[in-house]
Amino acid sequence: MSKAEKITLTVTGLMMLAGLAAYGYQFKEGLIVTNMANPYSWGLYVSGLAFFVGNAAGGLVLSSLIYLFGVKSLKPFAKLGALAAFANVTAAMLSILPDIGQPLRALNVLFHPQLLSPLVWDVAVLNLYAVLSLIYLYILMLPELKGPLAKIAIKVDNPEEFSEKWAKRLAPFSLIAAVGIHVITAWIFATQGAREWWNTAILAPDFVAVAMASGTALVFIVSIFVYGAKEEYQPAYRIMALIMAIATFVHIFFMYNDFFIHIWYGNQESLDTLAVTLKEYAGVHAFEVLAPLVAVILLLSKKVRQSAFAVVACCSLLVLGVFAHRYLLMPAAFERVPLTLHPLGIQHGEWSAAIASGRYSPHGDTFVTKWDYFPSGIEFTVFLGVVAFVCFLLIVAIRTLPIVKEAK
């Protein structure tokens, strides 16, 4: 293990501990230690769910490309993909857990599932995906489970053949599951008629597009770290860059297509909703669009792909842009009060019914029509703890399991 890895492990380990401590504090005090309030009831934690679910796409998408469409050059990355998928889908669940007010009752989802709830579907499909990516990883590693790891290998006559056969058989399912987690996560939001910002048919396809971009970017980063930007891997890297570029273009098209039709029609409520993203959060919006665009355009150049540093920088930029995109899932949904009326007898008047904030502030109003949310230190610490968990798990797994093809 290199020195850099050791340092990363220590740092991410400490970050995880800090996240855990922050969560312990929140557990004791309640969600009052976040900056959410009744009118703005979901924040960073739920954005985190969408973010990590998106990142989890890469793995199984790559694997299915290999085994369904025969893109052989991606083969060395299949295991990395499955591992990244597992790490991120677990992170998604870890990210949503602190959002729950009564964590000790979380298992009610199993004991009393209410089958109309998209949240129940999401819990089911995320767990399924986690299991599936583990099985996938295991099958792909099977031929190389030797030495001390032989203990966990199932006995088959020809591990290579077995692994190949089952990877192929599982591929269609993993593709469906990979698309499924994004569609269902999107449905959590898109089904909600109360929130203009989410309630659009484009949300689910857009989640898939974003996930293709950020999920692939993540596998790309990890690949560079373990394999470097060597010439023999360039064909695979080209494919990854292409997937990211196409996905990003499609995503941006979906997003502006949706904005366009609303702006054209000019319904005041839609305009108010859009104004939150386009005006109030103009800077963040510019970043969520420009960062991924610049990243994928740069990555289309072979020169860029040949520099390990440039690839990591571009992919990180894209992932950060996608994070900004996920962050923006909340403001336009919660800053505008859904109960906005046209009071009787007033011309063109729009008026929002104030909501009890539920939080004491010596100088603030009891009923508010707008809540300015920015995550609290506790929320950031918990979230960064989950990010650290992903890095930690990736490094430990890559070093202890036969995931990387040995350089000959």
Add this chain to the structure above:
Amino acid sequence: MKRGMVIDLEKCIGCRSCAVACKSHNAQPAGTWWNRVLTPGSEYHAVPPEAGMEYFLPIHCQHCENAPCEKVCPVGATYSTEDGEVLVDYERCIGCRYCMAACPYGVRQFNWQDPKKSMDQYQYSADYYPGNPRDFRLKGRLVYTLKRPKGIVEKCNFCVQYRAQGLDPACVRACPGKARFVGDLDDPKSEVSRMIRRRNGFNLLPDKGTKPTVYYLPPSRKEL
């Protein structure tokens, strides 16, 4: 039987007595208001809007027939009774707040911390803990309790605990203007059905398709 409420905006004087009665009877933690009365078009309550006439709008859970809050609840903590009340089971709720995102009326409220702590914060006097002291269970499910656990969602429960005693909700009884009426919306001859028919009863946000069982009667004369 579909239990519903009619609020006559002509009679509402904006005194917020209903909100106060609701809050004390139902032991709402400091900062939590199941019931609120606002002045549409105006930034301040009881101040006429610049461009129009003043009337008052009481808002609480609309006990929707097609309740998104119920449909999103992953554990069935939010559920509706046979008579159409939408209730929260305080022992079942996991505090995911999905229902708060789902409700278009902004009536659901979360216990961000232990209610006792918020009472201290609001500097309620130490021995002040208003509210009906007895727990109430409807077919075994805890739908009213004096001391709320932190981390759960609550909202208007149509005073089911009083209904069992044959009483109207606290807001109905407390309203000095007698602006609130409860009755069977399924029965065309009931007083509430008749009022809705004759006085052009309307719902809030009908286009959201939630089918509220709370109806409002438009004010004909507005005070200035």
